[in-house]
Amino acid sequence: MNNHKGVKVLLIDDDPGILKVMTLALEDAGHEVISAGDGISGVDLCASASPDIVITDIRMPGINGMEVLKRVKQMDPDKEVIVATAATDMNYAVEALRLDASDFILKPISEQALSIAIKRARDRFATRRELKDYTALIEERWMDTTEELARTFQTQKLLIESSIDGIIACDKSGRIIIFNKSMGKMLGYARKEMLGQKMIDRVFCPGEAEKFKDALASGKHGGKGRLFLHECFFESRDETRIPVQLSAAEMVREDEQVGLVCFVRDEREIRKLTQEVANQARMLHQDKMISLGKLAASVVHEINNPLAGILNYARLMSKILSRGAPGAESTEKFSGYLALMQSELERCAKIVANLLAFSRKSKLEFGPVDLNELLRICINLSGHKLELQNIRVDTRLAPDLPMIQGDFSQLQQCMINLIFNAVDAIPEGGTLLFTSNFEAARNLIRITVKDSGCGISRQDLPYIFEPFFTTKTEGKGVGLGLSTTYGIIDRHKGTIHVNSEPGRGAEFVIDLPVSPANPADLSRTS
Ligand SMILES: Nc1ncnc2c1ncn2[C@@H]1O[C@H](COP(=O)(O)OP(=O)(O)OP(=O)(O)O)[C@@H](O)[C@H]1O
Ligand SMILES: [Mg+2]
Numbered sequence: 171m172n173n174h175k176g177v178k179v180l181l182i183d184d185d186p187g188i189l190k191v192m193t194l195a196l197e198d199a200g201h202e203v204i205s206a207g208d209g210i211s212g213v214d215l216c217a218s219a220s221p222d223i224v225i226t227d228i229r230m231p232g233i234n235g236m237e238v239l240k241r242v243k244q245m246d247p248d249k250e251v252i253v254a255t256a257a258t259d260m261n262y263a264v265e266a267l268r269l270d271a272s273d274f275i276l277k278p279i280s281e282q283a284l285s286i287a288i289k290r291a292r293d294r295f296a297t298r299r300e301l302k303d304y305t306a307l308i309e310e311r312w313m314d315t316t317e318e319l320a321r322t323f324q325t326q327k328l329l330i331e332s333s334i335d336g337i338i339a340c341d342k343s344g345r346i347i348i349f350n351k352s353m354g355k356m357l358g359y360a361r362k363e364m365l366g367q368k369m370i371d372r373v374f375c376p377g378e379a380e381k382f383k384d385a386l387a388s389g390k391h392g393g394k395g396r397l398f399l400h401e402c403f404f405e406s407r408d409e410t411r412i413p414v415q416l417s418a419a420e421m422v423r424e425d426e427q428v429g430l431v432c433f434v435r436d437e438r439e440i441r442k443l444t445q446e447v448a449n450q451a452r453m454l455h456q457d458k459m460i461s462l463g464k465l466a467a468s469v470v471h472e473i474n475n476p477l478a479g480i481l482n483y484a485r486l487m488s489k490i491l492s493r494g495a496p497g498a499e500s501t502e503k504f505s506g507y508l509a510l511m512q513s514e515l516e517r518c519a520k521i522v523a524n525l526l527a528f529s530r531k532s533k534l535e536f537g538p539v540d541l542n543e544l545l546r547i548c549i550n551l552s553g554h555k556l557e558l559q560n561i562r563v564d565t566r567l568a569p570d571l572p573m574i575q576g577d578f579s580q581l582q583q584c585m586i587n588l589i590f591n592a593v594d595a596i597p598e599g600g601t602l603l604f605t606s607n608f609e610a611a612r613n614l615i616r617i618t619v620k621d622s623g624c625g626i627s628r629q630d631l632p633y634i635f636e637p638f639f640t641t642k643t644e645g646k647g648v649g650l651g652l653s654t655t656y657g658i659i660d661r662h663k664g665t666i667h668v669n670s671e672p673g674r675g676a677e678f679v680i681d682l683p684v685s686p687a688n689p690a691d692l693s694r695t696s
Contacts, residue, residue, distance in 0.1 A: 176199070176200035176201040176202060177201050177202070177221075177222040177223055177288070177292055178201070178202045178203075178204070178219070178220075178221040178222045178223070179196055179201050179202070179203050179204070179221055179222070179223050179224075179225060179288070180203075180204050180205070180206065180212065180215055180216055180219065180221035180223070180224045180225070181193060181196075181203060181204070181205040181206070181225050181226075182205070182206045182207075182208070182209060182212030182224065182225070182226040182227060182230070182235070182238060183205075183207070183226070183227040183230070183254070184207055184208055184227065184230045184231060185227070186207065188227070188279070189205050189207070192225070192279065192284065193205060195281045195284060196284070196288070199285060199288075201288070204219055204221060208230055208231065208232045208233075209226070209230050209232050209233035209234060209235070209237060209238045210232055210233060212224070212226060212238055213233075213238055213241045213242060213245075216242050216245065216249070217245060221249075222250065222292075222295060223249075223250045223251075223252065223272075223288060223291045223292070223295070224238070224242055224249060224250070224251045224252070225251075225252045225253075225254060225275075225284075225287075226238045226239065226251065226252075226253055226254065227253075227254050227255075227277075228253055228254065228255045228256075228259055228262050228266075229256075229259070235253050235254070235255075235262070235266070236253075236262060236265065236266060236269070238251075239251050239253060239266055239269050239271055240269060243269065243270055247270070248295070248298055248302075250272040250291035250292075250294060250295050251266075251270075251271050251272060252271065252272055252273045252274065252275060252287050252288075252291055253266040253271050253273075253274045253275075254274070254275050254276075254277055254279055255274055255275075255276065255277060256276070256277045257276050257277075272287075272290065272291040272294055273287045273290055273291060274287075275287045330348060330350050331350055331351050332351075333350060333352060333433075334352060335352060335433045335434060335435050336350060336352040336353035336355075336356050336357075336414075336432075336433070336434035336435070336436070337349075337350040337352070337353060337431065337432070337433055337434070338350070338353050338364075338369065338373065338431070338432050338434065339421070339429055339430065339431035339432070340368075340369040340429055340430055341428065341429045342427065342428055342429055344368050344369055344370055344430075345366050345367065345368060345369070346364050346365055346366060346367050346368075346369050346372070347365065347429065348431070349361045349364040349365060352434075353434065356404070356406070356412060356414075356434070356436050357373065357404060357405075357406045357407060357412070358406045358407035358408060359372075359407055369430075370383075373404050373405065374402065374403070374404060374405065375402075375403040375404065375405045375411050376405075378402045378403050378404075381402060382397070382400060382402055382416070382418075385397055385400050386400075386418060386420075392417070392419075395419065395420035395422070395427070396417075396418065396419045396420070397416070397417060397418040397419075398417050399415050399416075399417055400415070400416045400417070400418070401413070401414070401415055401416075401437070402414060402416060404434070412436060412437075412438065413436075413437040413438065414434050414435060414436060414437060415434070415435040415437055415440070416432050416433070416434050416435075417432070417433045418430060418431065418432040418433075419431055450657070453637060453650060453653075453654065454654055454657065454658075456648075456650060457583075457587075457648075457650040457651060457653075457654035460648055460650060460651075461583055461586050461587060461590070461651070473518050473522070476514035476515070476517050476518050477514075477518065479510070479511075479514050480511045480514050480515060483507040483508075483510060483511050484511070486507065487504055487507055490503075490504075535577050535579075536575050536576060536577055537575070537576075537577075537578065538573040538574070538575065539573060539574050539575070539576040539577075539578050539581060540571070540573055541571060541574060541581070541606055541615055541617060541682070542567045542568075542571050542606055544578060544581055544582055544585065545565065545567065545585065545604050545606065545617070546565075547582065548582055548585040548586055548589060549563055549565070549589075549604065551586070552586065552589045552590070552593070555589075555590075555593055556589075556593065556602065559593055559596065559597070559599060560598075560599030560600075561592075561593065561596055561599060561600055561601065561602050561621075562600075562601045562602070563601075563602050563603075563604070564601060564602070564603045564604070565603070565604045565605070566603070566604070566605040566606075567604070567605070567606045568605075568606050568607045568608055570608065571606055571607075571608055571615060572608055572615070572684045573684075574615055574662075574682050574683070574684050574685065575685040576662050576682065577658075577662075580658045581658065581662070583654070583655075583658065584654075584655040584658050584659060584666075584680070585619070587651035587652065587654065587655045588619045588651075588655065588678050589602070589619070590651065591651060591652070591676075592619065592621035592623060592676070594623075594642065594646070594647070595621055595623025595624050595625070595675075595676065596621055596622060596623040596624075600621065600622035600623060600675075601621070601622045602619070602620070602621050602622075603618075603619075603620045603621075604617070604618070604619055605617070605618045605620075608684070609681075612681075613683060613684050614664075614681045614682060614683045614684060615681070615682050615684060616679065616680070616681050617679075617680045617682070618677055618678065618679050618680070619677070619678045619680075620675060620676070620677040620678075621675050621676055621677075622675045623675050623676060624672070624673065624675075625670045625671050625672045625673050625674050625675055625676055626668065626670040626671075626672065626676055627672050628672070631668070631670065634652050634668065635652050635653055635655075635656045635666075636649075636653060637649065637650060637653040638650065638653075639652075639653075659680055659682070662682055662683075663682075663683050664680060664681050664682040664683060665680070665681045666678060666679065666680045666681075667679050
């Protein structure tokens, strides 16, 4: 219904005189009036113009007022319809009210009766609208609340179910009301079996429940009504004693204790994890020792040559000295020999220092690393081995490489592993190419190590990074090199992958992120 005082009224009457008089009266009262001279066009107009109130005569040619009432109500049960009837047709009026007409007015229609009927229809319409709006509002709120409640319930359920820790709770009477998936897995019971059971009787090993109750009541470990990291034993379905670490809290609602909830950790899982970490560390160390052994063997040759030279010069100088005090010529020779000995000794010292640096650290120690320098040192350290096997080394190192944050010693271990693998793959001599590049767009450094060796077969390719996978004969390979390398690169938040085809060599590609957190370390080096 329109907001202003007037409403839109549809008049249906076959008497044009009555239509005219009523139209004038209603318009005077501030209403908008549309009219129709028969029932059919009245119903049509009602559909198209959507009046607030319909006033229809009863006796009309074609369809009568009763039929108009029926059709309008069918179209819109809330539409207000007033029937105008002669006093002699009161039975129609009664029938019309039964068919949900708002009112009836007697003919001849007085202005006052018309105005009262319109007012009543209006009030009815307004009340009905208000009631409808109110009902809609309540329904909407109810839906919102129900949805919200369902969502909260689902979230809480998910939270409990997805917890890795076991969660078990009981009500005031000690009966289980929550028994989550992890709890079920730990004890081997389905939730259905446990709900409603006495918690104290069902989960603890004999004698453990009493200790638990005492500890909870003492308030010493976690405060009143709480228990923190209590160690005890649960009993599983197959009567296994399971060592658990348990934290408990009384559930309180409006100052009343309504139950108890326990968060339970299977200590066997914790021990397993600790064991795994220890194993990993041991494996890392094992691989390092293997690489170190191989490296030391190759370095011995590297050091032997300069040592032999130094020894020769020393012997020569002793021989000259044994002949008496050296003359000016010999003194000049001596200083030449000493310079040579010094440079050879420096070379040895450098090799030993590198070897020591490699062997010393086992924990990750991050610092700025110049990957070009690292590559050069590794090539240097394995120089003898490579030379011996007739392997030519090529390098294409980007001159403007930023530093990365990393552990020098461990990254060195990776390179040495790759170099030794390449050496094993090129028994007949060949080439080994090292490249380094900075990829600014992805803020990472890419290192590649490419050999011209035997390559890797398609079957082996998926397994080469797995620990203890080796194709080498016993004593030659353990199968730890690449898995360790993978682990180290991973801990540097980098990646390693290989491109290889049998007979066409192998290329290992390492991407290492340049840490943006340390802008000072990004200074360019050559
Ligand atoms: N450059 C390469 N060319 C061909 N095959 C390779 C290459 N690098 C690794 N592989 C293959 O991957 C396997 C696993 O390498 P990984 O370094 O992990 O172990 P390993 O060299 O066999 O032994 P370890 O390094 O422990 O002495 C090798 O046995 C070899 O088959
Ligand atoms: Mg290897």
